[in-house]
Amino acid sequence: MAEEKKPHPQPPPSWSALRLDLAGLVLSLLPVYADCACFAAVCPQWRAAARQLQLPPLPLLALPDGTFYSLMYDKPFHFPGCGFSGYENVCGSWLIFSRDDGCFMVNPFSRATVTLPALSSVRLRPPNASAKSKWAEGGSVESANLYITWMRINEADNLRISKLILCSPNLVAALVGIGPISQILMCQPGALSWSVRAYDRIEDFQDMSFYQGKLYAIAKDENLLVVNISQDHSTGDPQVSRIGRVIEGDCPTWYDAVFEDNSSACKKLYLVESRGMLLMVRRTIWCQFPEPGGDGKIMGGQNEFEVFEADFEHSRWVKVSTVGDDQVLFLGRRCSRSMSVSQYGLPGDRIFFLDDDEDNRLDYAYDEEKTSFGVYSMRFRSIGSGDPNISWKRCAEMYLAAWLFPQDR
Structure with missing residues (x-):
């Protein structure tokens, strides 16, 4: 009788042979950037799968003291x-x-690094601009103050960048100013100087967004402005050639008024691109003034949110009731984004927001000593707290808490 042949044992399949569809399922369960990075570090095949699938991880919450949080974990970490x-x-x-x-x-x-010019190095347009602008000549001091230009603030000690956008590898745009007023500056990465239109009036710019190849800014009056960009003929550097209004704002007139119950509404505006649309988010913070003659502070209270879509064809803002069942808007004064979260099993149609105050433009105080991020539901028109285990002290050193988005790397 012939000897029965035993089957030759097969080696177990290598993890590097994991099918792409299965790799996608694994990655979809890893919303945290650190976990995605560990997945890609296993082997060249998994690294290639991570690049090919390109599932965007959720943003990190960055704090100025070097602490970072992931929304899926409540323990802080440091790079x-x-x-x-x-x-x-x-x-x-x-x-x-x-x-x-x-x-x-x-x-x-x-760990990439890009250099930018110092705020003290600004190329003026026109080059011979002076602090005594043509609008102030022959006029009173009061009339000059109504038309403040870059030449009136450029040497201020508290000049700072309130918003910066890397529009392309060759274009950086920034809102630079003091307090609530700022001007639009531009430069190339690695350049030695910024460019500014010296005689343009300083505005209370609330936010700025690079949308479908164009730069837009929004002022406190809710006017949407388009910033036309040209090149300097002698240096090739980018510069603002013209700023024009594309949507006229229709802001309620009762903002900043004090009502009979000593309440008042403060406003913050954000520009966010979402699903191919440009959105304006109007955030209202209801504040309580102290009784007349009292020494108390103005206290910030309840937040409300309204979302509007830019209708460029009819030059108007159109109010919307949803941001999408699978979408979350991450709002921040420094940086805002819209993301799909359905692949992570998270509910959508929500807004994650920060207090994002600034020491030199703070209009009100708070009762709570600590702060965190809040969550607004567009569907239920309600606000809930973020993760109770994620919080930080409310102080000037921590005002610059912001969302950090790994998918932009």
Whole structure:
């Protein structure tokens, strides 16, 4: 009788042979950037799968002291190395730092660095601009104050970048000013100077967004402005050629008025691109004034949110009742984004927001000593707290808390 042949044992399949569809299922369960990075570090095949699938991880919550939080975990962590504390602004996946000889951007995920000019190095247009602008000549001091230009604030000690956008590899736009007023500056990454229209009036710009190849800014009056960009013929550097209004705002007149119960409404505006649309988010903070003659502070209270879509064809804002069943708007004064969250099993049609106050434009105080992020439901028109285990002290050093988006790396 012939000897029965035993089957030759097959080696177990290698993890590197994991099918792409299965790799996608694994990645969809890893909403945290650190977990996605560990997945990609297993082997070249998994790294290639992570690049090909490109599932965007949820944003991190960055704090100025170098602490970071993931929304799926409630324990803080720090990036190895310098720690990235002391940043002054955030742009997508970039942290912006300032020093005497210039500014620079650092991507904590890739460790890439981009240099920017110092705010003291600004190329004026026209080059012979002076603080005594043509609008102020022959007029009174009062009339000059009604038309404040860059030449009136450019040497201020508290000049700062309130918003910065890396529009393209060759274009950086920034809102630079003092307190609530600012001007639009531009430069190329690595350039030695910014460019500014010296005689344009300073505005109370609330936000700025690069949408479908164009730069837009929104002022406190809810006017949407388009910023036309040209090149300097002698240097090739980008510069603002013209700022025009594309949508006239229809802001309620009762903002900043004090009602009989000593309440008043403060407003913050945000521009966010979502599903191919440009949205304006109007955030109302109801404040309570002290009784007449009292020494108390103005206290911030309940938040309300309204969302509007830019209707460019009819030059108007159109109010919408939803941001999408699978969408979450992450709102922040420094950086805002819209993301699909359905692949992570999270409910959509919500707004995650920060207090994002600034020390030099703070209009009210708070009862609570600590703060965190809040969550607004568009569907139920209600506000809930964020993760109770994620919080930080409410103080000037921590005003610059911001969302950081790894998918922009």
